[in-house]
Amino acid sequence: MIYTIKQLLENTINEIFSESVNNQSIDFSIERPNNDKHGDFSSNIALKLASVLKNNPMIIAKNIVEEIQKKNVESVDNIEIVKPGFINFFINNNYYQNIVEKILLEKDDYQKTNIGKNKKVQVEFVSANPTGPLTIGHGRQAVLGDAVSRILEWNGYEVTREYYFNDAGRQMRLLGKSLYVRYMGLFGEKLEIPTDGYEGEYIIDIAQLFLNKYGEKYKNNFVETVFIDYATENLLFSIKSTLKRLDIVHDVFFNEKTLYENGKIDETLKKMEQSGVTYKSDGAIWFKTTEFGAEKDRVLVKSSGEPTYRLPDIAYHAQKLTRDYDRIIDIFGADHHATYPDVISALKVMNYDTSKIHVLIHQFVTLVRNNEKIKMSTRKGDFVTLDKLIDIVGKDVVRYFFIMRNMDSHLNFDIELAQKETDENPVYYLQYAHARISNIIKHSKLKNINSFDDGNVKLLVEKEEVDIMKLMSEYKEIMKLCHTTLEPMHLANYLHKLSSHFHKFYQKHRVVTDNEELSKARLKLIKSIKIIFANCLNILGIEAPENM
RNA sequence: GCCCCGGUAGCUCAGCUGGAUAGAGCAACGGUCUUCUAAACCGUAGGCCACAGAUUCGAAUUCUGUCCGGGGUACCA
Structure with a gap:
């Protein structure tokens, strides 16, 4: 309209x-x-x-x-x-009443677009290195990335969810060493965890598993690769299962190592050198990022001969661009905002079409307990894991919590509150509306209204009814907004509003009454609301319960 | 220093590309279940939209400056 x-x-x-x-x-x-x-x-x-x-x-x-x-x-x-x-x-009401009929007719396809038909899009998110369990901070990105993927899928895109990780390098060596220290600790040997090593208790758990598997085989015998591989495999497994609990499944786990193995790293470096955007200084290879507006030049290869993270990042994105995706979406935390412009600049130098790449940056999650900020560090093991959070509040609340806020805003997560107020959480508000509708429809069958296809929507004239229909007429714009901004929050807000309108209607008017004509008309209305609900909840990845 | 976010009710946040009396949840106080689930609904209270300028018929929204908070600014990822 x-x-x-x-x-x-x-x-x-x-x-x-x-x-x-x-x-x-x-x-x-x-x-x-x-x-x-x-x-x-x-x-x-x-x-x-x-x-x-x-x-x-x-x-x-x-x-x-x-x-x-x-x-x-x-x-x-x-x-x-x-x-x-x-x-x-x-x-006039006539227009709004027709929307109900239209929703009932088209069901899940109502207002669905095929903007993305025959288009492939890759969404990269989480991409945490396997050095520890996922934290609440990772949770925000995980949920956001998955919701963005679902929005795209709803618009007809073929989506690949990808997780990029690295099981080599300094961090991983520290991880291996830390595991060794904990393993030795199980024999009563007190070794020092290396500086910047991993102190979290989860390493002890892994050490125990390691001990169960290998016994004393590696006692006083530090074979780095064995320890790193074991830790990585274990942590990656637990990361996957945490994500699975949130209904998030990545299609591809891309290991940075493959870029070394297939020569993409060297190839990329060579291309950049040929383009004349690099130089050597102090034994390192530098990228002239100042030529692209940065304030300093950046190191691509350290004087030790080892690349910094920047070079593989560039190679990885170059590789993505050759995989015939129509769009590439990267979801990063605020800490990455300074690095991706360099990646884009490098890709441009190598003549890639970077317009396909779309970077979404989300702000951080601050963990609060008793009005005190908690610093989260994977290294020190001082964090609340995503797993623990799911234990406490459940999948739906976790997902909704991360989606209901704009990704540009900093998120305060109060642990006390999350534990205390699970019953008052807004997600139940939405689900309750859906469950109530299901229940009414069930009830109508008990009252021998087996079909309401012949209900007359012209009877829907009460203010509360019209308000709901008006809101449903906004659905198209909301979905469009979600697609252009890739910001799932709009959908959460919309659902909340729709729930509120429904609860108000429910309070004031009965659906199933002795007036069969009116009952049928109202059943049509609530059925159409249910369709919208189920659709939106599905995109957000939240259950639409029949009972509560 | 420079770059990116944010600063709206006691708390957590909405407020779309500027519009006509500034919104929700939680917390506070008062009311509503013999009738489709009270995980709900209704009401009361609570705001110089950080501050100052500018643009405009019109600014919480745009621009500039200042202050405060978060993140970045590594031969860490």
Whole structure:
């Protein structure tokens, strides 16, 4: 409807003011006013035209409205002109009632697009190195990445979820050494955990498993690769199972090591050297990032001959770009925001089309306990694991919690609150609405209403009913917004609003009554709400329960 | 120093590309279950939208500056 009105206004001003406006595009808006008195839709077009036409906005509005009224537009009941020059449109119930029928007819496909049909998109997220269990911070990214993937899938894209990790390098050597220390600890040997090593208790658990498997075979016998491999395998397994508990499954686990093995690292470095964007200094190879707007040049290969993370990152993205994806989406934490521009610059140097790459940055999660901030460090083992969080509040709450906030905003996660208020958590509010609807439909069958296909939606005229239908008419715009911004939060907000409207309706009106005609009409309404609910909850990855 | 986020009710956050009386949840106080689940609903209270300027018919929203918080600015990932 909003699009119809926009078109209508555009056509109208072209007809009346074509000469004076001269095909300039007027940047006017159509919005849904907060106040019902201002109609269903409101446009500021006359206000915008006033400066161009150098005329009183009220007079311009009057001209426009007169012209529109000649056209006798269906669905539009009334048009009003108000104070400074707003044009307000009042839509008749008929239009909204038809939406219910449409939803029932199209079901899950209602407003579904095929924007992404035959398009492949890769979403890279989490990508934590296997040095410890996933933390709450990783949780935000995991949930966000999966929800973004689901939004894309809903729009018809073929999505590959990918996890990029590295089981080599300094960090992993420290991990291996730390495991060895803990293993020896089980024999009563007190060795020092290396500086910057991993002190978390989970290493002790792994050491125990290691002991169970190998016995004393590696006592006083530190074989680095054995310890690293064992720790990696174990941690990666637990990471996968944590993600699985959130219904998140990656299609591809990409090990950075393969880039060394297949020569992509060398190839990338060579290409960059040939392009003349590198130089040697102090025994290291540098990337002239200052030429691309950075404040300092960056090291690609250390004087030790070992690449920094930057070179593999570049090689990895170059490799992604050769995999014929139509879009590549990277989800990173705020700590990465400084590094990805370098990757993009490097790719441009090598003549890749970087417009396919879209980077989403989310802000950090701050863990709060008793109003005190807790610092999270995987290395020190001072963190609350994602697993523990799922134990406490469950999958649905975890997912909803991370989705309900804008990714640009810092997230405060209060542990005490999460434990205390599981019953008052907003996610139950949504699920409860869905469960109530299911229950009513069940109840209607007990009352011998076996089918309500012949229900007449024209009977839906109560304010609470119309409000719900109006909100459902916004569904299309919400889904569009989610797709363009890739911000699942909008969907969570929408669902909350829809729940609220439903609960209000439920409180005031009974669905199943002695009036069979009305009962059937209302059953149609709630069934359509249920469809929308199930759809949205599915995209957010939250269960839509039949009972609670 | 420079770069990226944020600063809205006691707390956690919405507020779309500027619009007409600033919104929700939690917390506080008061009310509503013989009738489809009270995990709900209704009401009360609570705001100089960090601060100062600028643009505009009109700014929480755009721009500039200042202050405060988080992150980055590694030959760590």
